[in-house]
Amino acid sequence: MRPSSTLLGSLLLVGCLLRPAPSPAQAPGHAAQSPGSIDPMRPTVIPAGAPKDALGKPAVTKTEVSRRAVEVFGDSLILLTPPVIDSSAAAEPTWDMDVRTYETQERVAHYVTMFTGKSKDRIAAQLERGTRYEPMIRAKMKAGGLPEDMYYLALIESGFDNNAYSRAAAVGMWQFMTSTARGMGMRVDWWVDERRDPVKSTWAAVRFIKGMRDQFGSLYLAAAAYNGGPGRVARGLARYADDLENTKGDDAFFVLAEKDYLHSETREYVPQLIAAALIAKEPKRYGMTLHPREPFAYDSVKVPASTPLVAIAKAAGSSIPEIRDLNPHLLRGMTPPRTAYLVRIPPGSGATFDSLFAEIPKAARVATGVVESKKGDTVDRLAEKNRISSRSLLAFNPNIRRLKPSGRLVPGQAILIPSPSVASAALDVPDPSIEKYAGGSKRLKVHTVRRGETVRSIAKKYDTTPERIMKLNGMRKAVIFPGQSLVVSSKGGSSSKASKRKSRKR
Known part of the structure; x- marks a missing residue:
């Protein structure tokens, strides 16, 4: 029985050495044990000059604990010399979407070179601007079931600019057209344009991209559809189905991109996204120094x-x-x-x-007032009288009527007059509710899905069948969402310019 007692005592010794000593308040009714004290039946000798604890008593060091553990167990789990960690070595970046697989792809490499070469200053400035919105966008991507790194899509779309305006009348950080934005539940009228709202437009972008990913089964095909329109992507997948037969996931985009079918902007879109994600996670590697901005908070x-x-x-x-x-x-x-x-x-x-x-x-x-135009009034005279510019007066009265050839105002009109402070704070933008497109094509009809519609209800509207619509759009399931563009009828090809413009609407 003696060996067992010795081992038990040793175990208790190590336990006492490892456990901090309780204070008197922690052990009421008992004498406080000195810090570092051990079993009195087997005292430990504390050498002179040993370190003291906060109470001035000899402290048990990790070295002594480790030595005693070696004596008892023959080995120690406590390292006498902890490993030296090189804090200067940066952690290997990670992405939650596949970029490494396509890092060496020719067009991806091209844009990495471009973004870190002649476009480096512009890209760095845009990445810095994006840091303000990054926490919000990543949180919404995650909440919507998308990879957080789809955040970089906004860099390619607009450079994270809420007031970006394209030649095709797409607006905001996520570049929505008016019809699509309304279909996604955003308010777009003369007073308010929620395409410019970073929060609401991000939610809309998340829903749109997720819908495209669910339809096409690929994140990069979804990105291509976001840029070029889901109809175009769906028809391409249907046209080249044989070439794509053994292709899975995101590889499908690169196979389709090689077919000279997608518009050049769409074909280059995904490589730009991948290049942006590669650079943004390792800016110093590419000679960029970014200064993060304060998060978008309010x-x-x-x-x-x-x-x-x-x-x-x-x-x-x-x-x-x-x-x-x-x-x-x-x-x-x-x-x-x-x-x-x-x-x-x-x-x-x-x-x-x-x-x-x-x-x-x-x-x-009070923001505005109303006056009635009188005989002889002009825009300039009325604006000067109310201390605003003629441009501001016309902006608040887009339907103002004037007499010809004098240009004087038609008497009796109700003229909306903004206060000087309101006029100075207003943005100089056109009416966002107006969108003009080229005339439709007899060869192709495209329908923008509205809230509450189904494939069956749309088919009935255009006197066709749900199966026909699904075939035209390469749909595997009858799942649609507001803002989505659907081809609803076709008589042959879809090569007309008007058709292409419509298929690219978002």
């Missing part, structure tokens, strides 16, 4: 209809540029009329906003 408050941005800025202790930056979707220097509206203000200013807003004189909270 408080939300509700204000009455037709509230000037200047009044919101004053109550928030902010400035018009900052309020406009947080609310880029408010186009006219004021909130829209008729109903109360939720606006964003700098974080931390929401607690006192209501009381400070109430202190603003009522006259300063």
